[in-house]
Amino acid sequence: MHIEKHPVLGRQLLKPVTIYFNDQPYQAYSQQSVAAALMANGIKKLGVSRKLVQSRGLFCSRGRCCSCYMTIDGEDHVRSCMTVVKDGMRIYPNMEDPEVRREIDED
Ligand code: FES
Secondary structure (H helix, E strand, O other): OOOOEEOOOEEOOOOEEEEEEOOEEEEEEOOOEHHHHHHHOOOOOOEEOOOOOOEEOOOOOOOOOOOOEEEEOOEEEEEOOOOEOOOOOEEEEEOOOHHHHHHHHHO
């Protein structure tokens, strides 16, 4: 699912790196965003919504919404569409937000 050679930009995918999603290794390329690298590997679900706990994935792809929040290298709520992959990066979906859910459940 990678674009190997872009008609305008030429060859962009030169340096392969390994990223880990849910502790499983995947190949990405050094200049890709986390979300693009996951999409290229067939992973479209990046987390779940806080209130309705529905699947979330890419929406704006430019850092304007919060649909692509993930936990990246130990930091929660990182916009995966705006974060460039690094070799050995550890990525987890945004599946839980216990404090917010607790507040909603108490309403
Ligand atoms: S998809 Fe909207 S901020 Fe990433």
